[in-house]
Amino acid sequence: MTTMYDIIYNCRRLLCVALVAIISITATAQSYIHLSPYGNDSNSGTKEAPLFSLQKALNLAVSTTSNDTAYIEVAAGDYYLESGACLTAPTTRPIVVRSASKEKPRFIGGRKIDNWEQLNNSLFYAYIPEAVWGDYTFEQFFINGRRATLARTPNSGFYKIKNIEESVTERGKNTKESFAAMRIEGDSSDLAILKDVWAGENGQPKVSLFHKWNNAKMHIDIINKENNTFNIAGRKWGDHYMPQSGSRYFLYDFRHALDTVGEWYMDYTNGNLYYIRLPEEEMSSADCVIPTIKKFISFKGNPGKEIENISFKNISFQVSKFNVPRAGLYPFQGAADIGAAIELYYAKNISFDNCEFVHCGAYAIWIDRGCSDCKVQGCLIEDTGAGGIKIGNPVMPVDFASVAKGNIIDNNIIRGGGKEVASGVGVLLMHSSDNSITHNDIANFKYSGISMGWRWGYGASAAKNNTIAYNHIHHLGWGELSDMGGIYTLGEAEGNSITGNVIHDIASDSYGGWGIYTDEGSSYITIKNNLVYRCHDGAFHQHYGKENIVENNIFAFGNKYQIQLTKEEEHNSFTFKHNIILQNGGRTATGKWFTAKMDIADNIYWNYGDTLSFCGRSKEEWKLQREKSARFTDPLMREPLADDFSFKKKRAARKIGFKPFDYSKAGVYGSDEWRRKAQESNDVHKEFQQRIGR
Numbered sequence: 001m002t003t004m005y006d007i008i009y010n011c012r013r014l015l016c017v018a019l020v021a022i023i024s025i026t027a028t029a030q031s032y033i034h035l036s037p038y039g040n041d042s043n044s045g046t047k048e049a050p051l052f053s054l055q056k057a058l059n060l061a062v063s064t065t066s067n068d069t070a071y072i073e074v075a076a077g078d079y080y081l082e083s084g085a086c087l088t089a090p091t092t093r094p095i096v097v098r099s100a101s102k103e104k105p106r107f108i109g110g111r112k113i114d115n116w117e118q119l120n121n122s123l124f125y126a127y128i129p130e131a132v133w134g135d136y137t138f139e140q141f142f143i144n145g146r147r148a149t150l151a152r153t154p155n156s157g158f159y160k161i162k163n164i165e166e167s168v169t170e171r172g173k174n175t176k177e178s179f180a181a182m183r184i185e186g187d188s189s190d191l192a193i194l195k196d197v198w199a200g201e202n203g204q205p206k207v208s209l210f211h212k213w214n215n216a217k218m219h220i221d222i223i224n225k226e227n228n229t230f231n232i233a234g235r236k237w238g239d240h241y242m243p244q245s246g247s248r249y250f251l252y253d254f255r256h257a258l259d260t261v262g263e264w265y266m267d268y269t270n271g272n273l274y275y276i277r278l279p280e281e282e283m284s285s286a287d288c289v290i291p292t293i294k295k296f297i298s299f300k301g302n303p304g305k306e307i308e309n310i311s312f313k314n315i316s317f318q319v320s321k322f323n324v325p326r327a328g329l330y331p332f333q334g335a336a337d338i339g340a341a342i343e344l345y346y347a348k349n350i351s352f353d354n355c356e357f358v359h360c361g362a363y364a365i366w367i368d369r370g371c372s373d374c375k376v377q378g379c380l381i382e383d384t385g386a387g388g389i390k391i392g393n394p395v396m397p398v399d400f401a402s403v404a405k406g407n408i409i410d411n412n413i414i415r416g417g418g419k420e421v422a423s424g425v426g427v428l429l430m431h432s433s434d435n436s437i438t439h440n441d442i443a444n445f446k447y448s449g450i451s452m453g454w455r456w457g458y459g460a461s462a463a464k465n466n467t468i469a470y471n472h473i474h475h476l477g478w479g480e481l482s483d484m485g486g487i488y489t490l491g492e493a494e495g496n497s498i499t500g501n502v503i504h505d506i507a508s509d510s511y512g513g514w515g516i517y518t519d520e521g522s523s524y525i526t527i528k529n530n531l532v533y534r535c536h537d538g539a540f541h542q543h544y545g546k547e548n549i550v551e552n553n554i555f556a557f558g559n560k561y562q563i564q565l566t567k568e569e570e571h572n573s574f575t576f577k578h579n580i581i582l583q584n585g586g587r588t589a590t591g592k593w594f595t596a597k598m599d600i601a602d603n604i605y606w607n608y609g610d611t612l613s614f615c616g617r618s619k620e621e622w623k624l625q626r627e628k629s630a631r632f633t634d635p636l637m638r639e640p641l642a643d644d645f646s647f648k649k650k651r652a653a654r655k656i657g658f659k660p661f662d663y664s665k666a667g668v669y670g671s672d673e674w675r676r677k678a679q680e681s682n683d684v685h686k687e688f689q690q691r692i693g694r
Contacts, residue, residue: 031070033057034100037077050075054097054107054297055085061095062087069094074315076103080111086298090305099314104356109293109341110142110319113273116283122261124283125272128290132271139253139323139420140385141264141273142289142359147383147419148275151257151265158210158248159190162228168236178236184249185229193256194223194230205254206324207232210509211243213447213483214331215422217324220251234328241331248509291321291361294339301346303370303401308348315355317341322361322385322420334451335386335424336394338362346370353377360384361420363428367391367407375408378670380677381415386424387445388414392432394454396462403462404432411439411668413678418446422480425488426473430454431462441667441678442473446480448488448517449473449503455491457521458546465495472667475680477507477536479692484508485517485541486532489525497526502666504643505685506535507692514541514564515555523547529661531645533557536692538564538590539581548574552659554645556582561590568596575599578657580635584608589615594626601629602656608641631656 032047035057039050051057054072061070070093099105116124130136141148149155163185168178184207197205205223207230209216222231243249251257255274258265264275273290277283296317301307320341329338340363344350347367351374357364364381367374367390381388392404409427417424426442429435429452442449450468455461473486486503489496503515513536516527522545530553532539539555542548544567555562562581565573573596581588581603588605593615605612605619612632614622623630635658636649647653647660668678 031061031064031066031068033060033070033072034075035072035079035105036075037079037105047073052079053081053085055083057097058085058087058095061093062089062091065092067093069096072097073100074098074105075100076105078106078108080108081296082111082292084109084293084295084297086300087307088300089307090301091307091309094309095311097310097312097315102314104314104316106316106318107296108289108318109296109321110289110291113288113290116286116288118283122276123274124277125274126288128266128271128273131266131268131273134268137268137323138266138290138321140291140319140321140359140361141275142319143275144281144287147359149263150253151255151259151263152250152252153193153257153259154190154250155260155263158250159186161243161245161247161249162186163245164243164247166237166242179234180236181231181233182237183229183231184243185227188228191228191230194251195225197223197254197256206252208250208252209243209331210248210422210480211241211331213333213423213481213512214241215335215481216241216329216331217421218328219324219326232328235330237330289319291319294321294361295341295343296320297342299344299347299350301370303346306346306348306370308350310349311351311353312355313353317355317357319359320361329421331423333423334428334447335362335421336390336428336430336454338386338421340364340366340390342366344368344371344374347374349373351375351377352379354379356380356382357384358382362386363388363390363424365389367404369393369397369404370402371404372406375410376412377408377410378674379412381412383419384417384424385420387417387428388424388426388442390428390430391435392430392454392462394430396431396454396460400462405434407432407435409435409437409440411670413441413668415441415443415445417444418480422446425449425451427451429463429466432466433462434465436467436469437471438467438469439667439669440471442471443475443680444478444684445476446478447476448484449476449486451488451490452496453490453493453522455521458492458523459521461491461493463491463493463496466493466497468496468498468501470500470666471502472678473501473503475505475684475688477509477513478688479507479509482508482510483512485514486535487515488517488519489522490519491521492523494524496524497528498530499526499528500661500663500666501530502663503530503532504534505688507688508536511537512541513537515539516541518542518545518548521545525549528552530554531556531663531666533643533645535559538562540564541566542574543567544569544573546571546573550574550576550579552578552661554580554582556640556645557584558586561587563589563593565591565593565596568592571597573598576603577601578603578659580604580606580653580658582606582608582635582640583612584641585610587613591615600627603627604631604633604635604652604656604658606632606634629656
């Protein structure tokens with residue numbers, strides 16, 4: 001006979017079983033997946049049986065239909081990778097990839113080299129059998145955290161082209177694509193090193209060509225020893241990109257160029273990697289890595305099937321490769337056509353927080369077409385082959401849904417780029433809208449710090465409503481490329497703003513090292529509360545554009561001049577009010593300031609050295625013919641020549657309606673350690689000044 005007690009007991013028992021089942025299901029859905037440098041992808045991914053690869057962990061995380069967050073816990077240590085991770089199917093649950101401790105685990109896209117043999121006092125070699133088999137090539141080598149120099153000549157600086165000719169023929173009857181052979185003549189002493197080298201012997205030498213704002217890298221096909229020429233072949237070059245007599249170049253990647261400390265060369269005929277060590281390096285204990293992969297992560301979604309809600313926290317990504325294609329790397333502004341170590345395509349809400357991207361072959365991160373609400377915050381991007389971060393695509397999107405938009409790049413240190421392709425940009429915004437680029441420290445690139453827009457002239461552009469604010473941008477150019485800016489813009493850009501940035505020490509090669517550079521068609525941009533100083537050509541330059549607002553800025557100490565306007569048009573070029581323009585050499589203004597249409601008033605102009613000079617005219621003519629309310633008075637700053645632009649007294653500023661702003665807000669924020677990390681050493685500043693001859 002069943003009693004009431006039995007019924008209650010059985011109900012309690014069933015309830016307990018149900019609760020255990022629910023807890024078990026919940027725990028499984030939560031999915032704590034563990035990685036270890038000593039793990040194995042045949043394991044289950046538990047803490048006791050961890051996996052090794054990020055790819056396996058991501059596959060496991062997306063294999064369930066649960067909506068609960070999957071946590072991929074990455075144990076500290078070094079993960080030497082032979083392949084990157086790729087997702088193509090849409091994700092169904094949030095995924096967090098994070099360090100299991102305070103220490104950053106390192107995903108290293110390379111392999112260690114420790115089998116060094118000594119040939120003489122400083123020359124060492126390591127045998128790499130895979131290189132002989134022909135399926136393993138690389139053009140970077142890292143030793144003790146430093147990118148070594150692939151053998152080149154000259155060892156520093158550049159040669160100059162004496163003469164150049166391009167011969168163009170049709171590739172085929174049914175195509176418009178042209179084939180071109182380019183013959184480059186150099187000085188006989190410069191090319192003497194090629195006398196005993198020809199294509200196919202000990203590798204194929206390459207040439208790195210520099211022209212205006214671009215850098216091309218090509219294989220040398222023919223060496224003519226009799227007339228000091230070499231040939232490169234491929235498609236026809238565009239007129240804007242064509243090198244000229246006087247353009248700079250260097251030769252590299254051949255055995256005869258291996259002649260100084262810190263250089264290396266890979267001989268694929270015998271499988272030996274050669275390296276001439278620095279005096280302080282001990283090869284038996286050196287940390288040497290050659291790259292194995294181009295990409296750490298590739299998320300490739302599709303419209304309506306985006307990959308979303310994945311975050312990376314406290315992870316270090318180190319070493320990826322970039323090889324010059326066999327057809328050559330043709331010039332392309334901003335190196336916009338090359339890839340990145342992290343590539344996102346149709347992805348939403350992907351974030352990188354407190355991560356590192358170091359020793360990348362090309363760009364570090366590319367937030368490409370169809371990406372939205374992605375974030376890079378509190379990260380270090382250092383020593384890249386090209387630039388730091390790209391957002392959008394150089395091809396105009398066909399619809400707004402495919403525009404990269406609403407992404408945030410905040411509080412990052414982005415420095416030391418252009419190591420393989422000099423034209424890389426710190427942050428490159430192409431056809432992309434509603435992005436926020438704030439509080440970053442961007443330094444030591446060979447080209448522009450931030451580039452916004454991808455439309456030359458007037459017409460449809462997707463680069464709208466972008467905010468560039470409170471960034472510290474400095475030590476750019478290094479005298480290698482021209483036509484660049486600390487912040488560079490293109491095209492019609494409704495809603496774009498450039499506010500609160502500090503920009504200084506911009507040095508071009510022959511021309512065009514500007515602080516803020518509104519280039520072709522730049523329009524409807526608000527430029528306000530920026531401090532710009534010590535730029536090679538000038539602090540502000542507008543090539544041509546319309547209805548820009550330039551107010552309440554400090555433009556100071558340009559080498560050639562302070563402000564420039566190149567082209568006058570029928571419409572209003574800009575509003576230029578309440579600015580303070582300081583100089584200590586050079587001219588005050590140059591270009592079309594007297595004739596172009598603009599709304600200009602209430603600016604201060606002051607020279608700490610000689611007299612003011614406005615497009616070759618006097619300050620009296622400027623006041624009479626251009627700006628009646630101009631003031632030529634000391635703005636009473638504390639020590640502007642020593643980079644202190646704060647005010648001793650504000651009466652002069654008040655008279656023109658200038659509102660003092662706190663320029664110390666520019667740059668990174670957070671802990672003292674993070675802020676110190678962003679500071680340039682005095683050695684870097686001295687090297688920069690020496691490089692540009694100041």
